Amino acid sequence: MRAASMATLALLLLAGCGTTTRKPPIEIFPDMDRQPRYNALAESPFFPDGRASRMPVPGTVAVGQLREDDSYYTGISGNLYLGRNPRPLDAALLARGRTQFEVYCAPCHDRAGDGRGIVSTRAGWLAVNLHEERVVQMTDGELFNVATFGRRTMPGYRFQIPADDRWAIVAYIRALQRTTQGTLVDVPPELRKGVR
Ligand code: HEC
Known part of the structure; x- marks a missing residue:
């Protein structure tokens, strides 16, 4: 009896090999091959707008992303x-501002801020000289x-540089x-004598 059932099993297993068919395979354990759920961004006839993914409720704030001010x-x-x-304002803020300025702004404005950065000079235009009277007169908020948002041909850096660091750059x-x-x-006062 046992030998017979073993033989049947072996036959069944062999029968699965070497044949091609367009029919779906026989599923002995379907596990979770098919699930009543949606893939992200799939279509859905269930919702009036036809999207499976729902928009966040207006006013939703991700953890740590509340921007009250x-x-x-x-x-x-x-x-x-x-x-x-x-x-x-402290030394740590200035130090942070310096590294971030040299990463993000210096390519165009130069490390000295005069607008003759490596990109500007190679491209044949000049970024604004940050020592210009007009820029000196700007408030911290305007800088x-x-x-943050850029101005005219200058791109904004709000996506690349976090707000804390943008304020450090301003400092x-x-x-x-x-x-x-x-x-x-x-x-x-004690050093003034040596200044000409
Ligand atoms: C890709 C080159 C580029 C980079 C990088 C860049 N700038 Fe500029 N920036 C410019 C150009 C070009 C102008 C002149 C825009 C114009 O007048 O059309 C400008 C102008 C400015 C001005 C003067 C705006 C005005 O009213 O004339 C300020 C201030 C300034 N940039 C600050 C920054 C700071 C801070 C950073 C770094 C976060 C930065 N820039 C990075 C190209 C750049």
């Missing part, structure tokens, strides 16, 4: 550019806004501007 992310409060950098640009806009008042 709009001005921190745009540099604009009401109708005005923020006057001052909202991040407290931040330009870095660093202020430090850069000091290098050409500084006066004797910026020099500590």
Whole structure:
């Protein structure tokens, strides 16, 4: 009896080999081959808009992404550019601003900020000189806004550079501007004698 059933099983298994068919295979264990669910972004006749994926409920905020303070992310409060950098100024902020400026802005504006970066000079146009009186007169919020959304031919960097770092860059640009806009008042009294 046992030998007979073994032989039948062997035959059954062999029967599966070497034949081609267009019919679907016999499924002994269907497992979860077919499931009553949708693939992401598939079509669905169930919802009126025909999409299986649903839009997030308006106002949905991802964890850690709450942006309560709009001005921190745009540099604009009401109708005005923020006057001052909202991040407290310290050496760490300037150091961060420097590395980020040199990564993201220096290719065009140059590490010195004069607008003669490697991209600009090779491309044959000049980015704005950040030591220009007009740029020096901008508020911190306006600089931040330009870095965020761009202006005219300058691209915005809000997707590449997080807001915290854009504010650090603004702080660093202020430090850069000091290098050409500084006066004797910026020099500590004990060092003034050596300045010409
Ligand atoms: C791809 C090259 C490029 C990069 C990178 C770049 N800029 Fe610019 N930027 C420009 C150009 C070009 C202009 C002049 C735009 C115009 O007047 O059409 C400009 C102008 C500006 C201005 C002056 C805007 C005005 O009103 O004239 C500021 C401020 C500025 N950029 C800041 C930044 C900062 C901060 C970064 C880094 C986050 C940065 N830029 C990165 C090309 C660049």
